[in-house]
Amino acid sequence: MTNHLAEKIRFEVPSLEYKEHTFGNGLRLVMSRQGNIPMVAVNTTFHIGSKDEEEHMTGLAHLFEHLMFEGSPNIPKGKFDEILNQNGGESNAYTSWDSTSYFVALPANHLEVGLWLDSDRIAGFGISKESLEIQKDVVLEEKLLYVDNSPYGTVEEESSRRLFKNSGYKWPIIGNMDDLRKVTLDDIENFFERYYKPNNAVISIVGDIDYDKTLSLVEKYYGAIKPGKDFERRKFYEENIMTEIREDIYDNIQLEGKFIFYRLPEMGTADYYAMNILNGILSEGDSSRFYQELEYKNELVIESDTNLYGMEQTSLFCISAIAMKGKSIEEIETRIDSILEDIKNGNIDENEITKVKNKVETYYNSRRQSIISLADKFSFFKTFYNDCEKINFEIIDYLQVAKNDIIESANKYLNKNQRVVLNYFPKKQHNGE
Amino acid sequence: MENNKINVIEQAQTLDRSVPPGSGKPRDVNFPKFFETRSDNGITVLVIEDKRLPLITSRFVFKSGSYMDYFAGENKYGLASMTSELLTKGTSGRSATKIAEETDFLGATISSGCDYDATYVSSYSLKKYFDNIFEIVTDVILDPKFEEEEISRLREQRLNSLLSMTDDGDYLSEKVFKKSVYENNPYAFPVEGNKASIKNLNREDITEFYRRIFNPENLIVAFVGDITPEEAMNKINEKFSGWKNNPELETKPLIPAHKEKTKVYLTEKKGAVQSSIKTGHIGISRGNPDFIPVNVMNTMLGGYFTSRINKNLREVNGYTYGARSVFYSNKFSGDFSVMTEVKNNITADTVKEILKEINDIRNDLVSEDELQNVKNYISGSFPLQLETPNAIASKVINLKLYDLEEDYYNTYIQRVNRLSMGEIRDAAVKYLHPEKLVISIAGNVKEIEDDMKVFGEVEIVKDIF
Numbered sequence: 001m002t003n004h005l006a007e008k009i010r011f012e013v014p015s016l017e018y019k020e021h022t023f024g025n026g027l028r029l030v031m032s033r034q035g036n037i038p039m040v041a042v043n044t045t046f047h048i049g050s051k052d053e054e055e056h057m058t059g060l061a062h063l064f065e066h067l068m069f070e071g072s073p074n075i076p077k078g079k080f081d082e083i084l085n086q087n088g089g090e091s092n093a094y095t096s097w098d099s100t101s102y103f104v105a106l107p108a109n110h111l112e113v114g115l116w117l118d119s120d121r122i123a124g125f126g127i128s129k130e131s132l133e134i135q136k137d138v139v140l141e142e143k144l145l146y147v148d149n150s151p152y153g154t155v156e157e158e159s160s161r162r163l164f165k166n167s168g169y170k171w172p173i174i175g176n177m178d179d180l181r182k183v184t185l186d187d188i189e190n191f192f193e194r195y196y197k198p199n200n201a202v203i204s205i206v207g208d209i210d211y212d213k214t215l216s217l218v219e220k221y222y223g224a225i226k227p228g229k230d231f232e233r234r235k236f237y238e239e240n241i242m243t244e245i246r247e248d249i250y251d252n253i254q255l256e257g258k259f260i261f262y263r264l265p266e267m268g269t270a271d272y273y274a275m276n277i278l279n280g281i282l283s284e285g286d287s288s289r290f291y292q293e294l295e296y297k298n299e300l301v302i303e304s305d306t307n308l309y310g311m312e313q314t315s316l317f318c319i320s321a322i323a324m325k326g327k328s329i330e331e332i333e334t335r336i337d338s339i340l341e342d343i344k345n346g347n348i349d350e351n352e353i354t355k356v357k358n359k360v361e362t363y364y365n366s367r368r369q370s371i372i373s374l375a376d377k378f379s380f381f382k383t384f385y386n387d388c389e390k391i392n393f394e395i396i397d398y399l400q401v402a403k404n405d406i407i408e409s410a411n412k413y414l415n416k417n418q419r420v421v422l423n424y425f426p427k428k429q430h431n432g433e
Numbered sequence: 434m435e436n437n438k439i440n441v442i443e444q445a446q447t448l449d450r451s452v453p454p455g456s457g458k459p460r461d462v463n464f465p466k467f468f469e470t471r472s473d474n475g476i477t478v479l480v481i482e483d484k485r486l487p488l489i490t491s492r493f494v495f496k497s498g499s500y501m502d503y504f505a506g507e508n509k510y511g512l513a514s515m516t517s518e519l520l521t522k523g524t525s526g527r528s529a530t531k532i533a534e535e536t537d538f539l540g541a542t543i544s545s546g547c548d549y550d551a552t553y554v555s556s557y558s559l560k561k562y563f564d565n566i567f568e569i570v571t572d573v574i575l576d577p578k579f580e581e582e583e584i585s586r587l588r589e590q591r592l593n594s595l596l597s598m599t600d601d602g603d604y605l606s607e608k609v610f611k612k613s614v615y616e617n618n619p620y621a622f623p624v625e626g627n628k629a630s631i632k633n634l635n636r637e638d639i640t641e642f643y644r645r646i647f648n649p650e651n652l653i654v655a656f657v658g659d660i661t662p663e664e665a666m667n668k669i670n671e672k673f674s675g676w677k678n679n680p681e682l683e684t685k686p687l688i689p690a691h692k693e694k695t696k697v698y699l700t701e702k703k704g705a706v707q708s709s710i711k712t713g714h715i716g717i718s719r720g721n722p723d724f725i726p727v728n729v730m731n732t733m734l735g736g737y738f739t740s741r742i743n744k745n746l747r748e749v750n751g752y753t754y755g756a757r758s759v760f761y762s763n764k765f766s767g768d769f770s771v772m773t774e775v776k777n778n779i780t781a782d783t784v785k786e787i788l789k790e791i792n793d794i795r796n797d798l799v800s801e802d803e804l805q806n807v808k809n810y811i812s813g814s815f816p817l818q819l820e821t822p823n824a825i826a827s828k829v830i831n832l833k834l835y836d837l838e839e840d841y842y843n844t845y846i847q848r849v850n851r852l853s854m855g856e857i858r859d860a861a862v863k864y865l866h867p868e869k870l871v872i873s874i875a876g877n878v879k880e881i882e883d884d885m886k887v888f889g890e891v892e893i894v895k896d897i898f
Contacts, residue, residue, distance in 0.1 A: 073450070083453070151600035371820070
């Protein structure tokens with residue numbers, strides 16, 4: 001830790017203060033006092049995501065994100081947000097492969113109302129058949145909006161089912177719509193009984209709070225909720241991809257697109273951080289390799305990007321490029337491959353690494369400005385690492401990445417035979433249409 | 434905290450969940466103080482000091498945006514936007530790549546762009562690198578080169594982006610909506626330009642536009658973060674004191690007219706499985722004295738999750754993932770619109786429900802509870818808009834850009850809370866016109882055309898770009 005501290009001082013990142021508590025029913029609480037504005041954010045994260053679903057009953061984790069606002073034993077349908085708004089608050093939620101997070105943000109003097117609302121939906125099951133049917137329709141529209149009616153909208157589902165063969169990462173987070181249509185209220189209640197329990201949750205409260213009062217309020221509203229039975233999380237098992245998988249896909253688009261995916265180790269590993277720095281070198285800012293090579297010098301693309309998606313049991317490295325009209329996506333792929341080969345051959349300037357680390361430092365200083373995102377971060381670190389101290393020290397994991405780590409990771413993971421390549425083409429025009 | 438379990442059992446017996454808890458005393462919220470002055474050559478300088486984090490943002494806001502495109506010559510749309518983007522693409526002393534490399538190396542960002550009413554350049558960096566980044570920002574503002582090579586690169590990029598955006602139903606319905614509502618007004622034309630106008634722009638247009646718009650008297654600079662007013666003024670004097678004003682591009686407020694009656698515009702989006710609906714009409718300018726009542730009324734109609742329109746279309750009918758309404762206000766005019774995306778076969782039903790909600794809020798007084806709810810929501814969540822120094826800066830810049838009263842944000846919550854049910858209905862009657870709508874829909878024209886005829890004359894939009 002002493003080394004870490006020395007490193008941290010060099011980079012001048014101030015520590016965030018917080019306190020933790022674990023209740024008898026297994027619920028874990030994180031509190032952080034940030035008195036900037038008289039507001040408080042409450043984030044409740046359940047360690048259940050789309051990859052934990054059963055095959056043939058996919059989409060439940062995300063459907064819950066909708067249903068949890070639809071009524072609980074003491075709060076009738078439609079009242080959750082209404083009561084919250086009456087108290088000057090707002091809410092939202094999101095679902096990932098690995099967890100589902102809910103938050104409310106409201107004036108600090110109404111914290112107890114927020115906890116009452118949030119806890120009632122875990123204390124008992126209160127979702128009606130009517131709510132279920134309406135929210136299925138809403139999710140079907142959500143899927144049409146973001147997938148079917150959206151250009152390149154099918155990339156997630158087309159890549160996932162080729163990247164994974166066994167694990168729950170092979171279906172999209174929103175699920176398969178055929179599964180969703182069949183879901184019954186019994187399925188919903190079983191899922192609730194299994195996963196929506198205090199021992200599977202982390203609650204993070206950030207804002208203008210008093211630690212002792214907040215602890216006793218959380219105890220009052222959540223402390224008596226019975227824990228659920230322990231369950232076994234499915235083990236991740238996937239064979240390595242040994243031969244490149246390529247697919248041509250026809251979509252309602254004007255410009256051709258190239259999407260390349262590589263599997264990586266799960267988030268938190270040393271290789272994961274090394275790949276994060278590489279991700280910055282490749283696509284962060286207009287001086288990055290992708291911007292310079294693909295967009296600026298050769299004018300091949302209207303946009304290009306690389307992204308690293310951290311996951312609990314694996315991770316993904318994704319490359320995307322949308323071609324300028326008339327440019328060949330095969331030429332784009334060749335250019336991308338030569339950028340990657342260059343990295344694998346060790347051609348990285350130390351300045352490129354420092355640059356990305358400087359960006360990380362700026363980011364670490366910016367992150368404490370929003371109570372909603374801080375609460376989310378605390379829940380994230382507690383859920384996946386059981387270690388909130390990472391909020392202050394994860395920066396070290398990034399900063400200690402050395403040039404060799406990047407080169408080794410690139411050689412280990414960014415190989416042609418281990419990847420999935422999707423080529424997106426405009427749908428052919430049929431005569432008479 | 435060792436004997437949690439004992440506490441838990443006691444709590445279980447005493448807690449009555451059916452009773453909503455009370456609330457403590459609210460803490461007062463005041464709009465933060467800021468420093469304001471004017472330089473000798475007319476630059477408005479604002480400082481929002483906040484020492485809690487070692488970060489500084491500088492925001493340069495020129496009080497002219499795409500509205501000016503209209504006055505710059507025949508078919509020059511996209512000019513303000515292209516000019517602002519080209520600023521960071523090279524100066525006499527730095528190439529585009531050098532600007533990017535220097536900025537990125539400092540872990541900083543410089544961005545530039547525009548909307549209808551303003552053109553901006555911003556920097557964001559750690560305090561320790563501020564001198565360096567300010568030097569670069571100053572360079573791109575005072576000495577941009579606008580090289581032909583950079584112009585043609587950006588032109589090609591823009592033409593391809595415009596092409597790609599036609600894949601997006603919401604983009605299509607939005608563009609047709611603006612064009613149909615504003616007709617020949619400057620606000621009718623897209624900030625990003627269109628295919629013909631982008632091809633029509635040349636280097637002379639850009640340098641002339643730059644010369645006429647980028648002037649000290651036309652500039653607001655806001656410094657935000659770990660910087661004192663004295664440090665800020667020193668920076669301005671050091672870099673900008675010799676900067677002279679040029680004659681401003683001549684412009685005038687042009688006020689668009691309402692449609693005589695409702696009309697439907699349908700645009701084909703290839704392979705659409707949903708209709709992107711955008712319907713509305715002329716709205717209000719930012720300086721309209723009824724701005725606050727109109728926006729509170731709109732919040733109830735479609736401005737937040739529990740609004741009437743979202744409740745109806747999403748929570749009761751399950752027609753859509755989300756629906757909202759907005760009064761979008763610019764300096765000289767604005768528009769009102771309701772937006773949503775629904776399956777092809779319920780497009781007409783959805784428009785009917787939107788019309789019903791617009792009519793209801795005009796015809797019937799809202800209930801006291803509903804009004805109180807929205808007041809609580811707006812005043813309760815207002816501090817979230819003051820959470821970061823940059824969010825505060827946006828508000829302070831708005832005060833200057835739109836000539837709002839000095840105490841606008843200090844009295845905002847009081848003015849919201851004073852509104853009566855009658856004033857809400859008055860705002861609805863005066864500013865909502867369900868008989869003069871533009872109904873713009875991008876989707877599968879064949880499937881929806883017949884159903885839409887009940888609302889008015891239907892025009893199939895062939896070529897909008």
